[in-house]
Amino acid sequence: MALPAVLFFGIFALIPLFGVVVISFMEWNVLGSPSWVGLSNWQAVLFDRPFTWTALGLTITFVIGSYLFQAPVALLLGVFMAGQQRYRALLAVLYFLPLLFSSVAVGLTFQSLFSPNYGLSAALPFDWLPNDWLSNSDLVMWVMIFVVGWCFVPFHGLLYQAGVRQIPQSMYEAATIDGAGRVRQFFSITIPQLRYTIITSSTLMLVGSLTYFDLIFVLTGGQPANAVRILPLDMYVTGFSSYNLGYASVIAVILVAIGxxxxxLLNIISGSSKMESDKAGA
Amino acid sequence: MMTHTASTQSATPDAGKALNPEVPGFEHRDVKQNKVRRTGAPGEKPNLLGGLGGWLWLAIIILPIYYIVITSFRTSEDLRSSNQLLPTTNPTLAPFIKVIQNDFLHYFTNSLIVTLSTVAVVLAVSVMAAYYIARSTTLGGRRLFQIILLGIAIPVQATIIPVYYLIQQLGLYDTLWALILPQIAFAIPLSVLIIVNFVRDIPAELFESMKVDGAGEWKILTALVLPMAKPALMTVGIYQALQVWNGFLFPLVLTQSSDVRVLPLSLWEYSGQFGIDVPATLAAVVLSALPLLVVYMLARRHIVAGLTAGFGK
Incomplete structure (x- = not known):
């Protein structure tokens, strides 16, 4: 019964996961067949190629920046959407819209919106507004963090909305009787009760932004400036534009390892809190 | 249509709940909590700051979408001469016509073929695997489930190079098969997880009584598991369809010629091909999102449930 699923999953997901480690020890430029070169790819990528470390730094900035943007907004949005007013339900329907667009669609949309010649900078009459959003190397990373957030905040908002709806209303009623205000309730009831959702969402956010590069690829027109060439994008460009699939596989293995x-780590952190919430019957 | 979808969806977990009160379906719980909260806090003072933030985020979400819609009705001259945040005074359908004339329907058909065949196979093999795992009492069954669950954590991006190698070796490079086969594989873990959770909620007595009546595995699968797991299959099907329809990485790496181009890749090619005719590119973006918008309006609850089902609990 399980055989077809196992075959598909094994051949096209599990084997490639091991395959990437194997290819990282091979030289392969797409045209020929791969040949064994031992550790030389690793040596080259880790020690003879300073950009690897630059890309790692950019990746860390991107992952942390994305997290700091997405996590609070998604949490607040989830709490907001779980509220009982009718207009919030309507807004929730609209918040979902970014999830219907492919990364290419989103990329092209913002590429046009952030164009130096038309779009936002031409439409808004503010002199202080920059018009080189995507070419200014100080700015482009933050623009990417924003656009990627635009795509993924709705999903995490939904997770938090579902989480908040599981919190017993009686807890808030009791807190209100005790005279706790809205802010106090948020920090003393909502956040602790959402522990499990916070861990799940955080894992998805961190690991997701570690490996996701479609949008940055599109926004930079496939020719990323070095200011946003984060590791997964570096992997793609090294592999499929420079045709050095051995180097690219080394980068892929590094990504899997970090992921x-x-x-x-997040699983260990969540271990204890998960058990507690299970006991509470949540 | 929307109310119809909602009612069929909550009806089935309700039936399950009557049989087994311990384990209601997640959708059901959602609906119920919702009701409780709506009657929950009367006379609460309005949260002004929260409301403000809510409307602000709406503006952030809507502005880009509004922008692509109004821009797709412009001429490219109009784009540079007038304020782009205001609707144009002389709208034109020319960008849309240009997109249609550039094989849009061909790419649309490719996307449809890839999406439908991927989802059909994913549902078939996942429900079979889920039935096996949910009813299995052996160590092997549990191990298998653990390995498949691990699969949820495999990042597609990191395996794309070996997948590329494999597809090349199989002689499938630049065919629709190259898109269908790997996407089936990567859809299986989450699909199996969601369906297993659902199949486990089917009362054991139902399986027993069917066995007593002499039903074989296939009979049980088609006559009991399939009908009972229908809401889960709906959820999984729509979620995976969304993923495949919008997928960009596999088409980018595994296909090349325009014969097998799917929509996301076609957008990418259009933007290069149309160059400064930005309205035409954005018209393609709008057209590519339209089918999903229609599906979203018809089956919103299933999509929302599908997105959170694997991670919500």
Missing amino acids: LTLSL
Whole structure:
């Protein structure tokens, strides 16, 4: 019964996961067939290529920046959408819209909106407004963090909305009787009750922004300036534009390693709190 | 149509709940909590700051969408001469016509073929695997579930190079198969997880009584599991369809020629091909999102449930 699923999953997902490690020890320029070169790709990518470390730094900035933007907005949005007023339900329907667009669609939209010749900067009569959003190397990283957030905040908002709706209303009623205000309730009831959702959402956000590059690829027209060439994008460009699939595989393995470590760490952190909330019957 | 979808969806978990009060479906719980909260806090003073933030985020979400819609009705001369945030005074359908004339329907058909075949296979193999896992009492069954769950954490981007190699070796490069096969594989883990949770909620007595009546595995699967797991299959199907329809990385790496181009890749190619005719590119963006908008209006609850189902609990 499970055989077809196992075959598909094994051949096209599990084997490639090990395959990427194998290819990282091979030289392969797409045209020929891969040949064994031992550790030389690793040596080259880690020690003879300073940009790897620059890209790692950019990746860390991107991941942390994305998290600091997405997590608070998604949490507040989730609480807001879980509220009982009718207009909030209507807004929630509209908040979802970014999830219907492909990354290319979003990329092209913002590319046009942030164009130096038309779009936002031409439409708004503010002199202080920059018009080189996508070419200014000090600015472009923050623009990417914003656009990626635009895409993914709605999804995490939904997770938090579902989480908030599981919190028993009686807790808030009791707190109100005790005279706790809205802010106090948010920090003393909502946040602790959402522990599990926070961990899930955080894992998805961090690991997601570690490997996601479609949007940056589109926004930079496939020729990323070095200011936003984060590791996954570096992997793609190295592999499929420079045709150095051995180097690219090394970068891919590094990404998988960081991703797994990150999820494991978050899993350990969540371990105790998860059990508590299970006991509480949540 | 919307109310119809909503009612069929909550009806089935209700039936399940009557049989097994311990384990209501997640959609049902959602609906119920919702009701409780709506009658919950009367006379609460309005949260002005929250409301303000809510409207502000709406503006951030809507502005780009509004911009592409109004821009797609412009001529490219109009784009540079007037204020782009105001609707044009002489709208034109020319950008849309240009997109249609540039094989849009061909790419649309490719996307449709890839999406429908991927989802059909994913649903079939996932429900079979889920039935096996949910009813399995052996160690092997549990191990298998753990391995499949691990699969949720495999980032597609990191495996794209070996997938590319594999597809090349199989002689499938630049075919629709190259898009369908790997996307089936990467859709399986989450689909199995969601369906397993649903199949586990089917009362064991139902399985027993069917066995007593002499029903084989296939009979049980088609006559009991399939009808009972229908809401989960809906959810999984719509969610995976959304993923495949919008997927960009696999088409980018695994296809090349315009014969097998799917919509997201076509947008990318259009933007290069149309160059400064930005309204035409944005018209393509609008057209590519329209089918999903229609699906969203018809089956919003399923899409929302699908998105949170794997991670919500």
